[in-house]
Amino acid sequence: MTQVQLQQLQKHLWNIANDLRGKMGADEFRDYILGFIFYKYLSEKAISFANELLQDEGLAEKYHQLDENNPDHAELIDGIKENSVEEVGYALAPKQLFHTIAERGRQGEFILDELSNTLREIERSTLGAESEDDFANLFEDLDLNSTKLGNNANDRNELVSKVLTHLDNIDFDLSNSESDVLGDAYEYLIGEFASGAGKKAGEFYTPQTVSTLLAKIVTQGKERLRSVYDPTCGSGSLLLRVKREVQDVDMIYGQEMNRTTYNLARMNMILHDVHFAKFDIKQEDTLTRPQHIDQRFEAVVANPPFSAKWSADPIFLQDERFSRFGKLAPSSKADMAFVQHMLHQLDHNGTMAVVLPHGVLFRGSSEGVIRQYLIEKLNVIDAVIG
Known part of the structure; x- marks a missing residue:
């Protein structure tokens, strides 16, 4: 990704962040947009890790295609999640992947409850693992029931679905080990939020x-x-x-x-x-x-x-x-x-x-x-x- 493309991505993310502004201050909607970006990152990382394991086993399926209701798939998913916790520190099931939930939101489904449960499941998947301290209560600031996201559940669902849909359309190029596109974009947003937060930015x-x-x-x-x-x-x-x-x-x-x-x-x-x-x-x-x-x-x-x-x-x-x-x-x-x-x-x-x-x-x-x-x-x- 060129510097120009990176700058375009950064501006696009800032525009998405502004969808969340509403009645919130910079520090409040910062927590939501950065939290959603982080969830997308974890999801794409989990997909990449799982697909490598499936490929090593000589299987044609991709992780997002596995069905937990299929006994053979369920066994595969459990094995992948166990390996994922050991290697990358956490685990996500196919139905919990960012794209899966974002797509349901795009189709007009109510996703807030499942999204909340998924974020908590990411934290719970690390219990007893070496990574537990690093993931404990990591999403506690993402209150999807907050009236700051909308006066009622449907309004909140519509706004969150819109933001997830925007993020779902962005390719963060995680497979490129030579670049840190997402990291750079994340740092850019933190800097922009710092500028908007005034004197408290140094915190x-x-x-x-x-x-x-x-x-x-x-x-x-x-x-x-x-x-x-x-x-x-x-x-x-x-x-x-x-x-x-x-x-x-x-x-x-x-x-x-x-x-x-x-x-x-x-x-x-x-x-x-x-x-x-x-x-x-x-x-x-x-x-x-x-x-x-x-x-x-x-x-x-x-x-x-x-x-x-x-x-x-x-x-x-x-x-x-x-x-x-x-x-x-x-x-x-x-x-x-x-x-x-x-x-x-x-x-x-x-x-x-x-x-x-x-x-x-x-x-x-x-x-x-x-x-x-x-x-x-x-x-x-x-x-x-x-």
């Missing part, structure tokens, strides 16, 4: 030019990374940008406090073909409940929320992340607390890059003490880019 998205600079800094001179970590990962765009700068990253780690954005980050990883065993995204407050505290990372990147509030409880002076500084960042500005946390998680030969408000360069009091310690005692600051 889930770092502008591409900024994330590229940070990614180049932490990967300078390297072809692969053992690990990369973002303690305030948002939608995961910064972590994925780091991954693009090298041939491979063995493991991606992140933490995000906002539940909806945390779900977005996990979807974003999977959409960019990061295997479920190669990322570990957690949902919690990083400063008060760090989830990877015993680990050290080769690369650490972040765009923390500027001047966020935190407790600054004196008990944190006993926390090894902060104790050597003898001072805590003020409760009204957690910027330096994030820096202290990130340094603690950085491996001795690792590189860290972080976006902060300019105030961290000159504010006094405890921040001045921490800044002086970073420079004089630790000598860890290589560059400040304004």
